[in-house]
Amino acid sequence: MLLDMFMTFFKVGAFTIGGGYAMIPIIQEEVVEKKSWIEEEEFLDIIAVAQGSPGPVAINTSIFVGYRLKGLRGAITCMLATALPSFLIILLIAMVFFQHRNNPVVEKVFFGIRPAVVALIGSAVYKMYRSSRIKGMRLLIAILSTAIIVFTNISPIYLILAGGIGAILYYRNKERDVQS
Amino acid sequence: MSNILKLFLSFFKIGAFSFGGGYAMLPLMKETVIDIHGWMTNSEFIDILAISEMTPGPIAINMATFLGYRVSGILGSIVATLSVILPSFIVMSLIFYFVNKFKNSPYSDYFFRGIRPIVLGLIASAAISVAMDAYVDLKSVIISLIIFYLVAFKKLNAIYAIILAGLMGLMVY
Numbered sequence: 001m002l003l004d005m006f007m008t009f010f011k012v013g014a015f016t017i018g019g020g021y022a023m024i025p026i027i028q029e030e031v032v033e034k035k036s037w038i039e040e041e042e043f044l045d046i047i048a049v050a051q052g053s054p055g056p057v058a059i060n061t062s063i064f065v066g067y068r069l070k071g072l073r074g075a076i077t078c079m080l081a082t083a084l085p086s087f088l089i090i091l092l093i094a095m096v097f098f099q100h101r102n103n104p105v106v107e108k109v110f111f112g113i114r115p116a117v118v119a120l121i122g123s124a125v126y127k128m129y130r131s132s133r134i135k136g137m138r139l140l141i142a143i144l145s146t147a148i149i150v151f152t153n154i155s156p157i158y159l160i161l162a163g164g165i166g167a168i169l170y171y172r173n174k175e176r177d178v179q180s
Numbered sequence: 181m182s183n184i185l186k187l188f189l190s191f192f193k194i195g196a197f198s199f200g201g202g203y204a205m206l207p208l209m210k211e212t213v214i215d216i217h218g219w220m221t222n223s224e225f226i227d228i229l230a231i232s233e234m235t236p237g238p239i240a241i242n243m244a245t246f247l248g249y250r251v252s253g254i255l256g257s258i259v260a261t262l263s264v265i266l267p268s269f270i271v272m273s274l275i276f277y278f279v280n281k282f283k284n285s286p287y288s289d290y291f292f293r294g295i296r297p298i299v300l301g302l303i304a305s306a307a308i309s310v311a312m313d314a315y316v317d318l319k320s321v322i323i324s325l326i327i328f329y330l331v332a333f334k335k336l337n338a339i340y341a342i343i344l345a346g347l348m349g350l351m352v353y
Contacts, residue, residue: 017236017339049275052292055195055268056202056238063272075276079269086237087261090245093231094257098250101227105350112349113230114223114314115324116342120233121307122324123332124203128300138297145301149207150308153215156207157197159298167294168287175286 005074006081008035009062014085016058023058023082027065037069058082183252184259186217191244191263199292200299202232202239206306209243219251222313229310233338240264319352 008030016023024047031037038046046068050060059082066078100106134142145159190212198205206229213219220228232242241261248260315321327345330336336344 014236017234023238050272052288053268053271053275054198055265055271056198056240058238059241059265059268060272063269064276067272067276072273075269075273079265083237083241083261083265086235086241087245087257089235089237090231090242091249091254091257093235094246094249097227097231101224108350108353109346110223110227110230110349111316111320111353112323112345112347113342114226114310115320116327116345117226117230117233118307118311118314119324119327119331119345120338120341121203121206121303121310122328125300125304125307126332128303132296132300134297134300142297142301142304145298146304146308149302149305155211156302157193159302160197160199160295163294163298164291165294168290171286171290171293 002070002073002077004035005066005069006077009066009078009081010084012058012062013082024061027058027061031065038065042068184256187248187251187256187260188263190217191248191260192266194240194244195264196267198240199295200302203303203306204299205240205302207302207309209240210306210309213243213247219247222309226310226314230342234342323348323352 009027012023012026012030016026028043032040032043046061046064047057050057050064053060059079062078062082063075066075068074070077141163145163148154148159149156194205194209194212197208210225214222214225228243228246229239231246232239235242241264244260244264245257248257250256252259311324315324323345326348327336327341330344331338331341
């Protein structure tokens with residue numbers, strides 16, 4: 001069983017390109033549909049927990065699925081299996097890449113690629129803005145946090161803590177007002 | 181402090197404070213590896229980011245493996261990779277053993293409602309800071325606009341976007 005779990009999550013880790021969110025449908029297909037290890041509904045709960053916790057969402061999901069199937073040993077197995085393919089591939093690239101980084105052809109290619117990275121992050125901002133319906137006060141908070149990061153040395157950690165704790169206080173008071 | 185210990189603490193911190201997916205953690209990652217420790221230059225950071233887009237796995241793990249290797253070889257890459265996923269492991273273990281207490285709490289709901297706009301802001305700032313290094317002339321701005329249009333409006337896949345941009349770089353530089 002542990003070996004089967006390892007192989008499954010290794011495959012998930014090896015074949016999903018483009019960040020953690022791309023892995024979720026693949027994990028779902030393997031774990032819910034093919035192997036029937038976990039019910040659809042429970043899987044959706046796991047995703048919600050994984051998204052709401054720090055760290056890469058694919059790693060969180062695999063840890064939780066591992067726990068559900070085989071306890072602590074399962075959690076460690078699935079976690080390492082998910083991380084291993086990307087670890088091995090990047091290690092290989094790291095060993096080779098920096099020897100060729102000053103090659104003129106590689107340099108030209110990366111002059112083109114760097115602005116594309118801006119475009120990819122920019123389109124993630126655009127899509128998130130469109131889908132999350134952040135507006136009014138919350139949009140102002142988003143713009144302010146951008147400005148703080150760009151223009152000051154304040155660590156993003158403080159912004160995350162301020163946003164999270166501020167929201168807890170704000171919504172708790174709001175709920176009290178509604179009740180009273 | 182030895183480099184291994186620094187790698188452990190840095191990537192543990194990055195893992196612990198990364199909410200909202202890979203891009204949202206870029207400002208923290210940049211602060212830690214460039215501003216605090218000077219482990220790499222801005223353009224190296226962007227290049228690794230580009231490589232992460234084309235290789236499997238979460239960006240955080242790719243970054244950790246790459247940087248760990250640069251700073252302290254294979255041992256460094258193992259330490260950095262494990263440190264970045266350790267907070268996940270701790271938090272998911274706590275949730276697994278105390279799941280019912282978490283599920284009913286409205287506070288975690290409030291927390292995430294609160295950080296969502298911050299996450300959007302963090303990702304936007306990542307785009308700006310990458311742009312400051314990636315936009316070296318008018319040609320690079322044009323490449324960026326073309327790729328943005330194709331990805332945001334024509335649903336071009338990230339891997340093809342990077343290959344296309346690499347070809348454009350080869351042609352115009």
